Each structure stands twice: as structure tokens, then as C-alpha cells.
Amino acid sequence: MQPITLTRFLIEQQRRDDGTCPAELRLLIETVARACKTITFAIAKGALGDVLGALGSENVQGEVQKKLDVIANEILLDANEWGGHLAAMASEEMETIHLIPNRYPKGEYLMLFDPIDGSSNIDVDLSVGTIFSVLQAPESCAGREVTEDDFLQPGVNQVAAGYAIYGPQTLLVLTLGTGVYEFTLDREMGTWRMTDGPMRIPGGTHEIAINMARRAQWAPSICDYIDARLGAEEGPYAGLYNMRWTASMVADIHRILKRGGIFLYPADHRKPGKARLRLLYEANPMSMLIEQAGGAAFDGYGRIMEVAPTGLHQRVGVILGDAAEVAAALASQEAALV
Ligand code: F6P
Numbered sequence: 154m155q156p157i158t159l160t161r162f163l164i165e166q167q168r169r170d171d172g173t174c175p176a177e178l179r180l181l182i183e184t185v186a187r188a189c190k191t192i193t194f195a196i197a198k199g200a201l202g203d204v205l206g207a208l209g210s211e212n213v214q215g216e217v218q219k220k221l222d223v224i225a226n227e228i229l230l231d232a233n234e235w236g237g238h239l240a241a242m243a244s245e246e247m248e249t250i251h252l253i254p255n256r257y258p259k260g261e262y263l264m265l266f267d268p269i270d271g272s273s274n275i276d277v278d279l280s281v282g283t284i285f286s287v288l289q290a291p292e293s294c295a296g297r298e299v300t301e302d303d304f305l306q307p308g309v310n311q312v313a314a315g316y317a318i319y320g321p322q323t324l325l326v327l328t329l330g331t332g333v334y335e336f337t338l339d340r341e342m343g344t345w346r347m348t349d350g351p352m353r354i355p356g357g358t359h360e361i362a363i364n365m366a367r368r369a370q371w372a373p374s375i376c377d378y379i380d381a382r383l384g385a386e387e388g389p390y391a392g393l394y395n396m397r398w399t400a401s402m403v404a405d406i407h408r409i410l411k412r413g414g415i416f417l418y419p420a421d422h423r424k425p426g427k428a429r430l431r432l433l434y435e436a437n438p439m440s441m442l443i444e445q446a447g448g449a450a451f452d453g454y455g456r457i458m459e460v461a462p463t464g465l466h467q468r469v470g471v472i473l474g475d476a477a478e479v480a481a482a483l484a485s486q487e488a489a490l491v
Contacts, residue, residue, distance in 0.1 A: 159186055159325065159336045159345035166329060173329045177260050178313060181238040181287065185264075186325055186345055188232035189283055189317035190338060192225045192268070196275070196319050205276050213248040213466055214431075221275050222246055225268035225283060239264055240290040241299040243465055245434040250301055250465070262312070263288045263304055267434040270316070271401025280320035282403025286438040287313040301465055308437035308458030315438065316403050324348075326407065328445040333410065349411075354448045354475050358413025359394040362405040362474075367429075372422035372453070378485040379417075402430065406439050406473075410446055415478040419453055420470030428468040432460060436469050449476040451483060 157165075163182055166174035195204055208218045226246045233239055234251075237258035242251045245267040253259050266285040274281050288306050290299060315327035323338040325345055334350030361383060368376065382394040397414070399405050405416050420428035430436050440450030440457040450457045450473035460469060472482050 156346040156348060159183070159327075159347070162334065162336075162347055166331070169331075173312075173331050177238045177262065178287070178329070180236055181233070181260075181262055181264065182313060182315075182327065182329075184232050184236050184238070185229070185285055185315075186317075186336075188229050189323070189325060190343070191228050191232070192283060193317070193319050193323040193338065195224055195228070196221060196281070199278070212246050214245070218246065219269065219272045219275055221281075222269050222272050229266055229268055229283070233264065236260075238262055240294055241303070242266070243301075243304050243433070244268060245431060245466070250299065250304065252299060261290050263290050263299070265304060265433050265438075267431070270403045270435065271399070274399070274401050274404075280318055280399065280401055280404040282316045282318040282401065282407075284316045284403060284435055284438050285314065286311050286433065286441075304433065304465060305462040307461055308432075308440055311437060311441050311458075314441040316406070316442075318403050318407050320404065320407075324407070326352075326410065326442065328442050330441075330445065333442050333446045335410075352410050352446045354410060354443070354446045355413040356475055356477060358475065359390075360397050360408075360412070360414030361394055362397050362399075362409070362414065362416040364398055364400070364418070365396070367418075370421040370423065370427075371419050374485045375417065375419050375422075375482070378482050381485075402435055402439065406442070409448070409474045410442065413475050415474035415482060416471065417482065418471045420468075426468075428470045430468060430471050432457070432462055432467045432469040433465060436471050439471075440473060443473045447476065448474050449479040451479060453483075 163179040167179050204221050210218045212218050235257045238260035239262050240259050243265045264287050269281050270284050271281045313329050318324045325336045332351030335348050336345035337348040382390045385391050418429050436457050443450045453470040
């Protein structure tokens, strides 16, 4: 028997009648999944579709925009603005929020997304992904225009989060707050079929994802944690740990969900507030997925999903993955503080 489709999974979730998947949220997830299908076909055309390379512009973060960053952003905006399920959207590629045009009905959800995560990988044919996070619009939005402040909610408020990964297979990994499920795109049929779930992060995997080139930015406690485990010739961990870094958060997080281990992109301890990853587009949705799969997600000080956002494009330190390994990384920090 064929694995169940995403549509069937969502309808069954809706039937649970516990409020985890109201009809509008189901429509939203189906729409995002459809947009990700369009994005995967755009990516797959590569040089033949003239989608590779840079555009010559920079995004709000001052990063060079790739053609596919902009193409995927447009695909997600176009797919989601007319369905009546969203009140507004925010994207890592746009300075401010995207309001639903007045000609369309407005819904009760807010969606934030990173259209192409890890986009430096596009031109060299490595995995990239789309990350999304769904919030409920505050009740106070009724009868007025949504503002940026309405998006500044902590990650614990997310009602859904997920990513699509465009790799050897195209996958959609999703949580509605009741476990994490993986769907594989069946390219012949055009449907998503469940291939894993509820997913649990396997324990005891000695793999660390970290960009070693940023060592000068790490707090001494993070250096101690890493030095004891990577390349140590003696001590309890000698020869035990391996390092993996794809420079695409989606790919690194997917590996952790499937195989275990830990991911670290710590904030710069010399300049508090300077970090690489975005709270609302990357850290929060990934934290929800990781926690729903039994893992832990911290910024080095507390739980990422409890951080109160102060800006749409705010960045945050990230230490997440297998709960025991995250605890070990944090313990080295606590030990350093004693
Ligand atoms: O934020 C985008 C991103 O490409 C992530 O997907 C990835 O984890 C990280 O940045 C890579 O950073 P670096 O360029 O330091 O390897």
C-alpha cells in the first residue's frame, strides 16, 4: 500500500477536532506545499532555466540576492495571497511585511518564511530549502491593518512550522504541534507522501555541525566544548566525534532529525546581539521542529522559543539538536560561569 498523502494527513488532523488543524490552516499548509513544488521544479532547471547566479542586488540583511531567492519569494507570495487564509506575510528577503491586497479576503494567520535557505549552495548543486513559520494574527488585528509588531511573537506561539528540502529527494517536514512528519514528493504523481513520522531525534550520535571558521567569535566555554570533542587526541572523547557542515541550515537540521547530533551557530560573544541566524525565519521554526522531535533548542542563555522578538530581522545564537548533547554544550557554558 502507498504511504498516505499530505492531503489525507491534514484532513485526518482536522478531524481530530482538537483545534490543531482548523480548515484554514490546512489550506495554508497545502498552499505552501504547492508553492514548494513549484520552487523545486524551478531549482531543478538550473542553468537551463537561467535561474542560477546572483541578481546584483542585496537583501535587507546586506546579503547578495541570488536569482532563486527572488524567484522563490515571488512564488510563495503569489501562491499565498489570494486563498483567504492569511492576514499578512513576512520574508527574510523583504524589508517589511507583505499585506494581503484589498481585492482578496483576509484570514487569521501570519506566515514568515525564508524562501531559499542556504542559497550559497544553489550554484554548486547542493541542498537548499524553504523554511516557514505560522502564527495566529493577534485578535487586536480585527478591523485594522496588520503591522510589523503583530509578527513579533515568541516561537512558543507558532501553530505550525516546517521546511522543504531540495536535495536528492524533495521533502516536506512539518509540525502542527503534534509531532513531526516527513513527506516525500512523488514527482510522477505530483503528490506528497508520508515517509517518516512521528520523527524522534536518535540519541547517542556523535556528530557536530558547526562552522569552525567562526571560532574567534565563540565564548571560551563553546571553544572548550568543541575542543574536547573535535580533533582531541586524548581525553574521554578522543576519536569519538565527527564534524559535518553543509552551510545550509535545512540540510544540517534534516540530518539531525534523521540521524541525531547537534547544530551550533553561537552568537558572537564579543558583540552581544551579533549572530548569524534569524530568529523569526530560521531559529524559531527549526526549534519547534526539533523540540517536537524530542530535542532541545537554546540561544546560549535560554530557550529560543521563549525569546521575545524586538525586530522582524533579529538574529540569535543557535544551539539545537539531541537534548543530551545540547545539555552538554550548555553545561560547559554554565561551568565556565561558575
Ligand atoms: O542563514 C543562512 C545560512 O546559509 C544557513 O542556512 C547556514 O546554516 C548558514 O547561513 C551558513 O553560514 P556560513 O556561511 O557561516 O557557513
